[in-house]
Amino acid sequence: EKGGYDHFMLKEIYEQPDAIKDTFRGRMLVDQGLIKMAGIDDHIDKFLNARRILIVACGTSWHAGLVAEYIFEELARVPVEVEYASEFRYRNPVIYEDDILVAISQSGETADTMAAIKLAKENGAFVFGVCNVVGSSISRLSDAGAYTHAGPEIGVASTKAFTTQITVLTLIALQLAKKKGKISTSDFHTYLAELETIPAKVEKALQSNDHILQIANIYKNAQNCLYLGRGFNFPVALEGALKLKEISYIHAEGYPAAEMKHGPIALIDEQMPVVVIATKKGHYEKVVSNIQEIKSRSGKIIGIVTEGDKDVKNMADHVIEVPETIEFMTPLLTTIPLQLLSYHIAVLLDKNVDQPRNLAKSVTVE
Numbered sequence: 001e002k003g004g005y006d007h008f009m010l011k012e013i014y015e016q017p018d019a020i021k022d023t024f025r026g027r028m029l030v031d032q033g034l035i036k037m038a039g040i041d042d043h044i045d046k047f048l049n050a051r052r053i054l055i056v057a058c059g060t061s062w063h064a065g066l067v068a069e070y071i072f073e074e075l076a077r078v079p080v081e082v083e084y085a086s087e088f089r090y091r092n093p094v095i096y097e098d099d100i101l102v103a104i105s106q107s108g109e110t111a112d113t114m115a116a117i118k119l120a121k122e123n124g125a126f127v128f129g130v131c132n133v134v135g136s137s138i139s140r141l142s143d144a145g146a147y148t149h150a151g152p153e154i155g156v157a158s159t160k161a162f163t164t165q166i167t168v169l170t171l172i173a174l175q176l177a178k179k180k181g182k183i184s185t186s187d188f189h190t191y192l193a194e195l196e197t198i199p200a201k202v203e204k205a206l207q208s209n210d211h212i213l214q215i216a217n218i219y220k221n222a223q224n225c226l227y228l229g230r231g232f233n234f235p236v237a238l239e240g241a242l243k244l245k246e247i248s249y250i251h252a253e254g255y256p257a258a259e260m261k262h263g264p265i266a267l268i269d270e271q272m273p274v275v276v277i278a279t280k281k282g283h284y285e286k287v288v289s290n291i292q293e294i295k296s297r298s299g300k301i302i303g304i305v306t307e308g309d310k311d312v313k314n315m316a317d318h319v320i321e322v323p324e325t326i327e328f329m330t331p332l333l334t335t336i337p338l339q340l341l342s343y344h345i346a347v348l349l350d351k352n353v354d355q356p357r358n359l360a361k362s363v364t365v366e
């Protein structure tokens with residue numbers, strides 16, 4: 001049932017090229033330059049007239065929501081707020097009738113996310129669900145939605161659900177950008193064609209597995225680990241840190257790279273591995289100077305870089321390459337090495353990767 005893999009988590013990491021393909025198949029018609037998504041197209045006026053998009057979710061799904069915030073605002077120029085469902089539901093939030101609440105949930109059963117939906121509905125907002133489990137409670141509670149087609153995710157640590165959530169949300173952002181006239185037809189076509197290449201690029205990123213295992217061996221006994229990223233890859237840093245915490249029980253924190261100097265840089269010493277997402281374009285020069293700051297304090301750098309990178313390679317202790325892509329699609333690639341890094345560290349530490357202590361696959365209690 002694990003298809004020859006030692007753990008479900010590893011199987012699910014390797015399923016991502018197909019899971020992403022399955023998620024855009026039938027929705028993205030590259031030759032015709034079209035996106036077809038019934039959940040959006042049938043309610044397009046709601047989306048075009050929306051005052052704001054409020055995204056609610058928990059955990060990894062919340063990280064996908066943060067990536068979506070950056071992509072929606074960049075492409076569709078619509079204001080987006082992202083909140084932990086548990087905070088949103090208990091803080092008497094301002095919700096307008098012309099808001100759209102997007103609830104993201106792999107299981108479709110998360111109690112806090114369900115409660116946030118109920119609150120939004122009571123206030124007259126339109127609710128759009130992004131779920132993986134067909135027929136789940138959240139998919140039924142929503143006014144409309146789009147499923148991720150990741151297939152069953154068994155490992156407690158979410159992997160392919162995250163990348164397929166980002167895929168669905170990217171399709172939605174592109175469709176809204178087009179319908180709102182915020183991007184040119186030629187850019188729209190370029191983006192569709194690029195998204196179609198992502199599964200092959202994920203495949204390529206997976207080929208760093210052996211190299212990542214070696215890096216895992218070096219850092220498996222770390223007590224702490226920092227993850228840094230900027231822009232579209234700031235949420236990926238948060239997700240990388242969450243993956244390491246939950247399956248290896250090593251304390252890890254994700255930060256926007258520029259926030260280092262406002263506090264966390266005090267933690268840096270020769271014991272501290274710092275994973276830095278430093279792909280080309282995404283504020284590359286700024287990230288490079290953040291790396292210099294860490295190096296001058298003897299921190300150990302594991303850089304996630306674009307293929308062929310030279311500058312970071314010269315400074316970092318290790319680099320892991322991912323193929324080049326359009327900036328807003330980089331999270332679909334930079335996530336992959338972080339998943340593998342946490343997987344290998346957890347296995348080397350002999351932890352129960354698929355069922356980490358204290359965690360449940362779906363959190364149906366608040």
Ligand code: F6R
Pocket residue numbers: 058059060061062104105106107108109110113156157158159242246361362363
């Ligand atoms: C982390 C993880 C959790 C879930 C969170 C939300 O790997 O799996 O953080 O992402 O419990 O679950 P869903 O998406 O089912 O609402």
